[in-house]
Amino acid sequence: MAEKLIGACVFAQSGGPTAVINASAYGVIRAALASDEITNVYAARHGIVGVMAGEMFDIGSEDPDELALLPQTPSSAFGSCRHKLRDPDDDESDYIKILDTFRKYNVRYFFYNGGNDSMDTCEKVSRFFARNDYDCRVIGVPKTIDNDLVGTDHCPGFASAAKYIATSVAEICMDNRVYNTPSVTIVEMMGRHAGWLTGAAALAEISGAAPDLIYLPEAAFDMDKFLSDVGRVYDGTGKCLVAVSEGVAYSDGTFVSEAEQSFTDGFAHAQLGGLANMLCGVVKQRLDVKTRGIELSLLQRCAAHCASKTDVDEAIAVGEFAVKSAIAGESGKMAAINASREGGYSFAAALMPLTAAANREKKVPREWINADGNYVTREFIDYALPLVNGEPPRVTENGLPRFARLKKVLV
């Protein structure tokens, strides 16, 4: 049993939000408010930047009923940042500011909610505290729609984005069948390096309305092969629905969205409309068919109205587990998810070293993509499908989402 450590805790959110990032916040907050060891619960304004500036909200001042709405509130409730800390061996200035704030408020617990960059931040902060003999327990709380964190079965935030994508793609696919006229539709998903989100489009098969072709960054893109794939499906049915990751790249590593399109003119400004519209232009020119490009854009990461209950439950559980682990004496770890798919889906929170997650990217295994590189395999679907299950409770007002209204009292 670790020594009892009494003091305040700071929770901070980092990087791009997810539909359930505030569910993790709620898990942390609920466990922290309930603990005897934690004297005050603070949430940093705009992540680590707020910690450095000493800008923190006093969560104890918030109405518990409003806090209870956090799990259905999209976007980072306390603000986020994209600040990457320098290595403390090169420049300690950021760390000194953090330590000043922590000393000032007697902060003894730090929970940082973010992706692989944030786990790196956690790890550096943790090392710096140790080197300066400041007793503070640091636990990383994972989040990212990209699902690219190493060491956890999946990452809170991915499942809700996947559910939004699968639902939307199923609906778009149904819509495409309306007219008896030929068309090619290309839907673009986020994921600069990892194709987890784009692969989730395949889950739409559950609704009987899945895309015909799916292209992930993990398989090299070939424009001629792509046009031949689309042409083949289109010739057969007069329709073709494509799901494509913004991050697809040619075999030399060049992003398709950024490559010079030398085989066509007029697309020099294609980046304005994104990859889907650019590919539509190419398809239209080659196949002379009506096309439509759809970019799911920000809604992938903020559509809380379509969140997965599994995701919400796990996000809360992981947040709570982070706090309980810290109170039990753990530090320098990330709260991860262990999942079992044998005989029904189940999950458990677990700890892993921060260093295992920091600055690494988990990609879709190449063997979960078919040999042609134009669809995911059954393994991918079996992996992702249990995660999108269930509808969380949804409080609405006049039929529209009721978000948490926080006072945000600065300490």
Next chain:
Amino acid sequence: MAEKLIGACVFAQSGGPTAVINASAYGVIRAALASDEITNVYAARHGIVGVMAGEMFDIGSEDPDELALLPQTPSSAFGSCRHKLRDPDDDESDYIKILDTFRKYNVRYFFYNGGNDSMDTCEKVSRFFARNDYDCRVIGVPKTIDNDLVGTDHCPGFASAAKYIATSVAEICMDNRVYNTPSVTIVEMMGRHAGWLTGAAALAEISGAAPDLIYLPEAAFDMDKFLSDVGRVYDGTGKCLVAVSEGVAYSDGTFVSEAEQSFTDGFAHAQLGGLANMLCGVVKQRLDVKTRGIELSLLQRCAAHCASKTDVDEAIAVGEFAVKSAIAGESGKMAAINASREGGYSFAAALMPLTAAANREKKVPREWINADGNYVTREFIDYALPLVNGEPPRVTENGLPRFARLKKVLV
């Protein structure tokens, strides 16, 4: 009491789908299957084109449990078309084909589900039958996300699209607050001539996350005024969220999306990415700020997962009312919605002449847009808000929408 008319009925869907077009289908089908006068229930494949070709599905062969899922199934379940009939005085050929099919199957009831073009079709068909002494009762069933049908308080399909738009805009607005960095986001809604859908973005105020500026086609667009509006909001808060209709036009009637952008180069191909991206380009050039364009695209009309219960209930009720009215002897009418907002919202189905709806467009009254032409007024919000209320039952499978699976047996 009208004479009892015994025979089959044909239901057909026309034009672009809505999230609840199949709820209207369900209303028609349920009432028709339950009636003693209607001997067979047929649904045309791809609207009036299917009627002309004699391609109709036998609804009596369908599993009632699957039919019951129609209200949560997006897209036109039986297929749609965009075929505009010629005036029978000029060319009777289409009408003769329709009459041939109707005679062959003893069709005595025709329910056509569509927008103002389809009401015109209904009216012409009705006139042609009368002139040829063919006893058939014709009732129009309204649908359109655009809400531009004259003579009905609103149109089935609008409310669910409005709910999707308000929900999505609220979520996007929350997402925009995540970082402490300046940005301008422009969200584009459908509506070539009427701004009902774009105005619905204002309903996001219920969630405490509404756009800063809203531009409808009903108020002439001025690029300098627009840039000054955006600049003013942006200077104050470092952020600006704009909702804009694809149909905004300059005072000379030219669509902004199609106008030559003489004040900038490089946007000659802006139509590739739509209006939002084009406006982002202009804002970026003038204000030197990070921008993001988001086009809600097809999801506005097919996002059944975000349908309004009020809309679903009304769509079913209007479909049933159409059938009951025809059985009671009515013909040559459109089923419309009368709504009351005094002391709580209520609605009732009513009949109106087809000629009153055919080929006309109901626009947002100019006085429901503020004097500056950059937001809707309280009147608009009071009109639209009750319509998005309520969550319909949603059957899911593995957390994803369960659409009706129909056998579609051709007669």
